[in-house]
Amino acid sequence: MAGVVVKGRFPRRRLIQVVATNLVRHLFGGAARSWARNFGSTAPALGSMTLLLLMAGLVGLTGFALHNLEQVETGQASLLHVYLRDDAKPTDVAALWRHLLNDVRVAGVTYVNKDQALERAQRIPGLPQLADATESNPFPASLDVQVKKIDDVAAIDALVRYDVAVDPVYPTSYDEGAYQRIQAVLFGTAVAGFALLSLLGFVAVTVTMNSIKAAIHARRDEITIMQLVGAPRWMVRGPFVVEGAITGAVAGIVAGLVTFGLTFTGITAAAGAFVRFAPGVTVTVAAAAAALVLLVGLALGSGSSLISLRRHMET
Amino acid sequence: MRPIVEFAGVTRVYGSRVALDDVHLELLPGELTFLVGPSGAGKTTLLKLINREIRPTSGQLWVAGMPAHQLKSSRVAELRRRVGVVFQDYKLLPRLTAAENVAFGLQAGDLKVSDEEARDRSVDALEAVGLGDRGDAFPHQLSGGQQQRVAVARAVVGQPQLLIADEPTGNLDQETAWEMMALFQDIAAWGTAVLVATHNVDIVTRLQRRVLTLVHGRLVRDQPAGRTGRMAWLASS
Numbered sequence: 340m341a342g343v344v345v346k347g348r349f350p351r352r353r354l355i356q357v358v359a360t361n362l363v364r365h366l367f368g369g370a371a372r373s374w375a376r377n378f379g380s381t382a383p384a385l386g387s388m389t390l391l392l393l394m395a396g397l398v399g400l401t402g403f404a405l406h407n408l409e410q411v412e413t414g415q416a417s418l419l420h421v422y423l424r425d426d427a428k429p430t431d432v433a434a435l436w437r438h439l440l441n442d443v444r445v446a447g448v449t450y451v452n453k454d455q456a457l458e459r460a461q462r463i464p465g466l467p468q469l470a471d472a473t474e475s476n477p478f479p480a481s482l483d484v485q486v487k488k489i490d491d492v493a494a495i496d497a498l499v500r501y502d503v504a505v506d507p508v509y510p511t512s513y514d515e516g517a518y519q520r521i522q523a524v525l526f527g528t529a530v531a532g533f534a535l536l537s538l539l540g541f542v543a544v545t546v547t548m549n550s551i552k553a554a555i556h557a558r559r560d561e562i563t564i565m566q567l568v569g570a571p572r573w574m575v576r577g578p579f580v581v582e583g584a585i586t587g588a589v590a591g592i593v594a595g596l597v598t599f600g601l602t603f604t605g606i607t608a609a610a611g612a613f614v615r616f617a618p619g620v621t622v623t624v625a626a627a628a629a630a631l632v633l634l635v636g637l638a639l640g641s642g643s644s645l646i647s648l649r650r651h652m653e654t
Numbered sequence: 655m656r657p658i659v660e661f662a663g664v665t666r667v668y669g670s671r672v673a674l675d676d677v678h679l680e681l682l683p684g685e686l687t688f689l690v691g692p693s694g695a696g697k698t699t700l701l702k703l704i705n706r707e708i709r710p711t712s713g714q715l716w717v718a719g720m721p722a723h724q725l726k727s728s729r730v731a732e733l734r735r736r737v738g739v740v741f742q743d744y745k746l747l748p749r750l751t752a753a754e755n756v757a758f759g760l761q762a763g764d765l766k767v768s769d770e771e772a773r774d775r776s777v778d779a780l781e782a783v784g785l786g787d788r789g790d791a792f793p794h795q796l797s798g799g800q801q802q803r804v805a806v807a808r809a810v811v812g813q814p815q816l817l818i819a820d821e822p823t824g825n826l827d828q829e830t831a832w833e834m835m836a837l838f839q840d841i842a843a844w845g846t847a848v849l850v851a852t853h854n855v856d857i858v859t860r861l862q863r864r865v866l867t868l869v870h871g872r873l874v875r876d877q878p879a880g881r882t883g884r885m886a887w888l889a890s891s
Contacts, residue, residue, distance in 0.1 A: 357768040361761060564745055567705065568812065569735030569763040572727065 365574065370581035373554055380553040381586055384546040388590035388639060391539040396598030396632040398532045403624065404617035405525055411618055412521050417489040420512035421482040421499050425453075431504035432482070439484055444495060446485040453480045479506055540639075547643035551583055552651045562652065576652065580644045587640020588633065595629035595636075602628070655682050657716075658816045658847040659704055664713035664723070666699050666871075673699040675871040676713070681849060683815065685879075686842040688858045689851040691868035697851040700868065701818050704849070705737050706730050718815045735763050738809030738846075740819035744801045746793040752804045753789035756780060759808035779807035783837055799830030803837065810841060817841055819850045823857070831857060 374381060421439075423432055432450075439448045451459070456478035484499075486492045496513035499505055555562065565575050602625035606613050613620060657680035666674040674696045681687055689697050702708045703715055706722045715722040718736035725733060746755045756776035761767050767775075780789050783803040793801055802822060809817055819838070823831035835850075835857050842848045852858060858865055867875035 353768070354766060358765045360769075361765045361767075365762075365765075560745060561747055564747065564759065565762045567734060567739050567745075568759040568808070569731045569733070569737075571731045574762065574765070 366577045366581050370578040370585060373558065373578060374582050374585045377550070377554050377557060381550045384543070384550040384586050384643075385590055387539070387546045388543040388587060388636065389593050391536070391543040391639075392590050392594030392632045392636050393597055394539055395536055395635060396594055396628050397601070398536060399631070400598070400602060400617075400620055400625065400628050402529065402532060403628075404620050405528060407619035408616070409521065409525055413489060416517060416521075417486045417492060418512075419484040419486055419492055419495055420451075421484055422479045422506040422509055422511065423481055423504055424506050425479060427480075427504040431502075435499065435502050435504045436482060439482065439495075439499070442495070442498070444487055444491040446487045448485070449483040451481045451483055453478060456480060479509075543639065544643045544646070547583060547586060547640060548647040548650070550586065551579055551644045551647035554579060554582055555647070555651050576645075576648050579648055579652075580641045583644025583647075584637050584641040587636035587638070587643075589636075590640070591633035591636020595632040598632055599625045599629040656719075657681055658683055658718055659849070660714075660716040661700075661703075662714040662716075664703065664710045664715050666696075666703060666708065667711045672871050674703070674710075674868075677868075677871075677873045679866060679873060679876065681816070681847045683847050684842055684845045685864060686838055686848045686850070686861075687864040687866060688861075689849055689866050689868065690853070690855075690858055695868040696871040697868055698820055699871075701739075701820050701849070701851055704816070704818055705739055706733050731763070735812060736815050738812065738814040738817040740802070740805050740809050740817065740822045742821040742824040744793070744798075744805045744825075746801055746804055746808075748793050751790050751792055752780060752785060752796065752800075752807075753777060755793070755804055756808045756811050760811050763812055775811055776807070779811040780804070782810075782840075783807045784833075797830075798825050799827075799833060802826060802830075802834060806834070806837060806841075810846070814846065816847045816849070819848070819852075821851060821853065823852060823854050828856070835861060 421435070436448055436450065439445050453476050457476045460478050484495060486495055492513060493515065496511050500510045501507075505511075562575055602620065603622060605617075606620070606622060606625070659679075659681040661677045661679045664674060664677045665672065677700070689700065691697055699708070703710055703722065704717055706717070706725055710723045713723065717733055720729070720733045720736070722733060746752075747758065750758060753773065753776045756779050757769075757772035760772050760775060761769075777786065777789055780786050783806050785800060785803050785807065788796060788800060791800075793804070796804065802825075806817075806819075806822075809819075817838070822838075823834055826834060831854060838848050838850060839861075862880055864879045865875070865877040866873060867877070
């Protein structure tokens with residue numbers, strides 16, 4: 340004959356410590372064990388998410404560099420060099436200068452003499468050889484006009500192009516359509532990057548959802564029992580969210596390290612080229628990008644798990 | 655005495671099929687009640703309603719003082735902690751020992767239970783079901799009857815007000831089935847309402863406890879304890 344169920348109350352000792360221990364063990368310990376046990380079904384999710392995050396990191400850094408490049412180009416495009424005739428009279432040059440300064444569309448005007456123009460040309464790749472090839476200085480003096488709005492550069496060019504002080508052969512640095520071409524290239528690159536990341540994101544989220552579905556299936560008895568003994572919903576679902584977050588975190592760490600490593604290698608190996616073609620991309624920016632990749636990985640992993648739980652776990 | 659379970663005109667419909675039709679009944683603390691009827695009569699539906707696995711289509715259902723008919727999802731766990739459940743297939747986790755299975759049921763439902771307390775209460779519950787010396791055994795090392803006892807220990811270790819069992823003797827031989835019934839009587843004697851859905855006519859007839867008979871979703875007979883009645887549903891099954 341069996342005995343009876345004891346109805347006594349047991350003392351609640353060290354309540355916070357007990358709750359914390361149970362919480363950590365159940366949420367994180369359980370999730371880690373399950374993640375390791377189901378590594379076979381998690382591996383594809385891990386791979387696709389790592390690839391996604393790596394691409395996101397690299398595309399993000401490229402986008403950042405292109406944005407900075409655009410800023411530089413925009414600044415340069417709104418700076419109009421008005422080349423002066425070698426025989427221009429100082430009074431004509433002064434008159435043109437005053438005329439430009441009085442124009443509300445102009446932010447500032449700087450006079451650059453021939454020596455300064457030569458000095459500046461020698462800093463531009465390819466031009467030092469040209470400068471050295473002739474005995475005389477081939478670079479004209481100029482008025483460098485900083486236009487407030489890039490859209491007004493054409494009007495300022497038209498204003499000064501036929502001035503008596505201006506070189507009639509090569510009057511200004513204005514290149515109609517140059518800025519629009521840069522914008523078009525940047526827009527095309529952004530669209531292509533967004534499309535690629537969206538596709539990769541879809542694949543990564545889908546594969547992660549399937550891996551969580553497999554984990555739910557593997558632990559269905561445990562889930563059923565937990566639900567029937569009155570485990571709160573968050574306690575039943577929590578380990579799966581953590582499991583997804585672990586996948587995202589591991590993928591994020593790998594992708595973040597590779598992103599940082601590639602950028603760091605690029606910066607140290609070709610610092611000059613990096614400054615010119617990827618302005619603003621420094622070691623600090625690379626570290627921030629790696630951290631961001633990790634955070635995105637965590638969010639993607641746990642988010643995918645939540646979607647999968649909503650679809651596949653019975654309430 | 656306030657009822658632990660109260661059905662008031664409860665109907666449950668699956669699509670166009672009526673699984674439970676306008677059921678009125680009450681279960682009192684300390685009462686061992688059998689739920690009988692042919693297959694498809696609505697026994698499992700009735701148990702699922704009590705454990706709030708499903709909601710009634712209409713009517714009111716109160717379980718341990720909680721309105722199961724309008725209970726929010728966020729409060730379902732609270733209700734289930736007041737109801738112990740035993741299944742025909744035991745539903746033990748194979749990688750855990752008997753004691754760990756019982757403790758799992760306790761700690762999954764209540765984070766405030768320490769390992770030490772869970773161990774103590776698991777041992778007590780296992781002793782109560784006559785398995786005090788098999789706590790370290792894994793389910794595959796136990797007989798069917800012993801596994802069902804572990805499942806009962808897991809169901810009652812949280813001291814629920816109500817224990818429901820769906821065909822708990824379905825996989826057991828007659829002798830073991832009688833042992834299980836003795837266990838349910840003990841649990842009821844300590845004030846827990848026990849509702850057992852079963853096809854075992856012999857046990858129902860000889861124990862002379864309260865018998866609820868469901869046929870085609872309708873509660874056709876509520877036979878009080880101490881009476882020996884004809885199993886009306888046998889004729890229709």
